[in-house]
Amino acid sequence: MRLTPIALVLAMAACTPVVVDEGPSVASLQQTANAPKVSRAQAMNNYRRAVARVEPVAEALCRQRAPSLNCDFRIVVDDRNGDMVNAYQTLDNNGRPILGFTTGLIAEARNEDEIAFVMAHETAHHIAGHIARQRQNAMVGAALLGGLAGALGTTSADAINNAQQIGATVGARTYSKNFELEADALGARIAHSAGFDPLRGAQFFFRIPDPGDRFLGTHPANGDRLKTVQRVAAGL
Secondary structure: OOOOHHHHHHOOOOEOOOOOOOOOOHHHHHHHHOOOOOOHHHHHHHHHHHHHHHHHHHHHHHHHHOOOOOOOOEEEEEOOOOOOOOEEEEEOOOOOEEEEEEHHHHHHOOOHHHHHHHHHHHHHHHHOOHHHHHHHHHHHHHHHHHHHHHHOOOOOHHHHHHHHHHHHHHHHHHOHHHHHHHHHHHHHHHHHHOOOOHHHHHHHHHHOOOOOOOOOOOOOOHHHHHHHHHHHHHOO
């Protein structure tokens, strides 16, 4: 099945958290990040406590900063993908923001600060309007590259559609790294306001692969994300 440019964009949205400095050293944080996993029961308790404290803070901030948005977050456990470690933010058909956390991610978090930080990061994507901005970037990219293909004399519908898909991908990814850093910064503030330690929560970053700074990558290098959280945490 061929994806339309917009469907292609919607298939590309997934996230993860951030990290630290200004206080404990990176070395000491990394050592703490290697703490053993907690039991599944403890992990679920950490998740529930994070929901209870992060959700009201995020909703209040959402209503303050983006009153035109639906700020009624629905936070759910996604048990469809086994042990996959992932969290994501999307919208239902009525525009209500949905935050999904896989059971693998909940189990991987070593403490409530980590799960709260990831949760705050995902709420920040909605508050900052990243889905709408990503869709707009994708549509602009699809229109530009599709139009260019037509202007160059391409008449094949398949060729023009392929150009639109490539344009949508480039458009959607052009600012995706900036969106992640914005969500890291705002997420650190939300986590702190909810009574969690964003520096401790950001230790989760030491256990996820570093994507580096790849061209058209969807996530920035972990080092850049660490610096963002360090900067914000220093001012809290």
